[in-house]
Amino acid sequence: MVQATAMQAVVDRAALFDFLLGMGDNTLILGHRLSEWCGHAPALEEDIALANTALDLIGQTQLWLGLAGEVEGKGRSADDLAYLRDARDFRNLLLTERPNGDYGGTLMRQFLFDAWHYLALKGLRSSCEPRIAAIAEKASKEVAYHLERSRDLVIRLGDGTAESHARMQEALVDIWPYTGEMFVSAAHDLVLAAAGVAPEPENLKAEWHALAAETLRAATLEKPEDRYMHKGGKRGLHTEHLGYVLAEMQFLQRAYPGASW
Amino acid sequence: MVQATAMQAVVDRAALFDFLLGMGDNTLILGHRLSEWCGHAPALEEDIALANTALDLIGQTQLWLGLAGEVEGKGRSADDLAYLRDARDFRNLLLTERPNGDYGGTLMRQFLFDAWHYLALKGLRSSCEPRIAAIAEKASKEVAYHLERSRDLVIRLGDGTAESHARMQEALVDIWPYTGEMFVSAAHDLVLAAAGVAPEPENLKAEWHALAAETLRAATLEKPEDRYMHKGGKRGLHTEHLGYVLAEMQFLQRAYPGASW
């Protein structure tokens, strides 16, 4: 990066900004969804674990969006980016904005995301961009625990009662078409992969599938075929759900512009 | 009104403003709740009827809040009042912001509100304030139809299957504690009643109860006892639900301040 030509640096900065938004928006939006459960989870331990996961994700959001703002260089803070963009400028995966569904749906979404998140962060720990490597280093410890937990629950519920099995299978079928997007390279991904900043999404696919397959097998769940896959989140084309998330999340910043909290 | 002393006029203006906000906020918020059903009602005829009722209510909102803005005299339009106030400044009855529940809950809430709305508008048609009388005249034709419809459906579903009966009874028990507020006089109500501008809420109570009792009897439903009654909406103390309604409703005006649509 340091030796890059001026031209390259400009290209990289835009690509880097998009990439960092993607990382931060994923954690922000999924953290939001998880925190919707607060006080409503099926067991006290789950309330605690969900709040803890959400907390980790919001903490990571601060780092990713903070760095995004720095890279952009227009003086926008992490809060500015979180609270003052409309849906079209969000870069999160569609998976993260899907409604919670029942608790099984929430856990299945979490497991499929955690598996990707874990692998992505593992790759980012050797990013040539030291600030990214540092965030990934910190986050991957947290995410390793998220994955351990969601994977374990998916297995236990898949291989639990007939009802828990059926619910987990249904959750899996519902959410599966939103997993393909994790491995689609946007233009900025290729630029960053070439520069050694971030792994190419495509390259995470095999390992993710292996991890998913192994877990689902242990859970006695049937891994769906890869058919139609939704995408668009990385280009800011979201589902109809994101607008509602943002209306709620951003209310105070929008209604009281310029106020400090 | 015209002969009032300057002092009285000032008092009346504040009272009148509060009263008009109450009328307009009731129709705005209930209209919002009804429109949440759009495309999800249990029969096509219901989709049509609900959209029609919501449309009437939004039309009435424009009139009430438009007049409120005039009376206030600070240049605020009906849209300004609808879109740029926070929950604490809303004056709607708590009943109108209650979540929809199942379709029975929506209909029961509607009937209990329509009955009050109809009686309130009947009184307002002889308001000494001609602009109020004119709005009431127009609105009461619409509301007579709303009442006819919601009353009829409450009767048919109450006296339908065991399930529809049970659902309507449960809806009734749930919403009943929110009906008492309709008959509580706020300070401004007494001022306006004394001035002949609006009927005193308390005075609508007997007729409303008679209408409710007669309908519920025909519906084979058991009218709940009047016990604890929620209140606060008329003083801007709402349930936790209103904030979410406003976050959604006001998003565009808040996110794009000053834009015309």
Place this chain on the structure above:
Amino acid sequence: DPQERAFQERIDAGQKIEPKEWMPEGYRKTLIRQISQHAHSEIVGQLPEGNWITRAPTLERKAILLAKVQDEAGHGLYLYCAAETLGVSRDALYEQLHTGKAKYSSIFNYPTLSWADIGAIGWLVDGAAIMNQVPLQRCSYGPYSRAMIRICKEESFHQRQGYDILIKMMKGTPDQRAMVQDALNRWWWPSLMMFGPSDDASVHSAQSMAWKIKQNSNDELRQKFVNQTVPQAEYLGLTVPDPDLKWNEEKGGYDFGEPDWNEFFEVIAGNGPCNAERLGARRKAWEDGAWFRDGLTAHAEKAALRAQPVAAE
């Protein structure tokens, strides 16, 4: 078959066919398919627009959108009634929708992502619908023809309202203008696909034309739509997202690119951004509403029983 010949002669003479008259099974089936598909489109079409009612930016826009969605439900009602004259019940048609056997206009499988989409739907989607529907006012089947006359009148009103939303936004802030351009980018191609694939690819077209159930070819209507819409886009100050678009002086119309028919068939097959959600929402509305419909039926039966004279004291 002399009966079929006589039927065709009546059609050729421009006479209307009415419900109780004889008609070929194929005619009936084709009409049921087409009318119910249209009816389903009206009710599924409530969903993408309904998505913005609670977020409409002004009270007036909210009222207009409510009225529009109400009209669409009303159109659904006319059309189900027209289909019922052909001997199929509304419940049977719903069943076909809910099981995925019947289709609805594929355009409603795209999401509404900003307020500009509400304008774009009015302008483009209703615009394309009108282009399809105006000839249907002269359809050979009486009830369908009459339903279309009522519907077309309201649709053109909706189209103007949609366009008006966009005019207002294009006079607004840069953010608003960007929303409008983005909406056109997303809705342009799906709108062109609303006319269906080229007639060469369509099996039903020739017979439908002979029966005057269909009056123009898909390509004809698409061309007409492009010719009408491009100047409107220009008036708004928008760029149509088609690099092949250019005025062809000779044919007196625009040349334009080929829609991505692969996407079209995918979305029809269920693989669009909102297929699962739209159908899921309709199914859920139907299932959750069963107790309501059963309650009304039970009440009607009780009332009928009470109205009967008592047989014996």
Place this chain on the structure above:
Amino acid sequence: DPQERAFQERIDAGQKIEPKEWMPEGYRKTLIRQISQHAHSEIVGQLPEGNWITRAPTLERKAILLAKVQDEAGHGLYLYCAAETLGVSRDALYEQLHTGKAKYSSIFNYPTLSWADIGAIGWLVDGAAIMNQVPLQRCSYGPYSRAMIRICKEESFHQRQGYDILIKMMKGTPDQRAMVQDALNRWWWPSLMMFGPSDDASVHSAQSMAWKIKQNSNDELRQKFVNQTVPQAEYLGLTVPDPDLKWNEEKGGYDFGEPDWNEFFEVIAGNGPCNAERLGARRKAWEDGAWFRDGLTAHAEKAALRAQPVAAE
């Protein structure tokens, strides 16, 4: 009863009672009631604050609030565990909560209507809770005493964070300051009621004091809370909504008005703004989660079965 006398002597000597030791039934029952009520309060208390997590105004505030709510759930866990040492299961205690047999702190039946309420809850509600709980660190029952030590440490952290929200808002816009004053107006009296009615009205107090389950009178603690809180309100620039409030030089504390005990008993009896919703939310969480808990149990049983040595080949 020599056993009871010996027990009381141990307590008087400041010894801790541990789970497996003998204790009078009344002591056990009182503790179960008090600890479970406290545990229930922690978990119901997640709801009013949870109401603002998704709307927290900055990422940092959101993170702090998440951490706080997580701590509260954790406190619930410690306390249920402490209650379990007395021979009652968590599920049995939930059952009492869900049927309305057990109570939780009545303050959570008030709604959180603005972001300032999150600050006010931290400052006032956690403040009052700490005032109640600090002496409980010296409670005679070992597990409860130890749970309170952990809890108090975290609660005082929460209280500072709540106060910090309000400091920031009071330095902000007039709208923000108005929100804070409004929050104080709504939470002040319910906070004073958290100490319970005057001890004259409380049947359990004397015995609880003798058993060192309770260490101070309700009025004592309330006075202490007022003395501590009024200067904090003044520092913020707020007006305490009590016309009778004034400094009493002689007693070295504030005189203050009487809370509306009628309201207090009404809310306890179920007639508060959010009773039905709070209890409804907890019941629904429990019922909706049955399949989840059953699934985990079934899996554990299967796993245990698999882990057994095979009896015969």
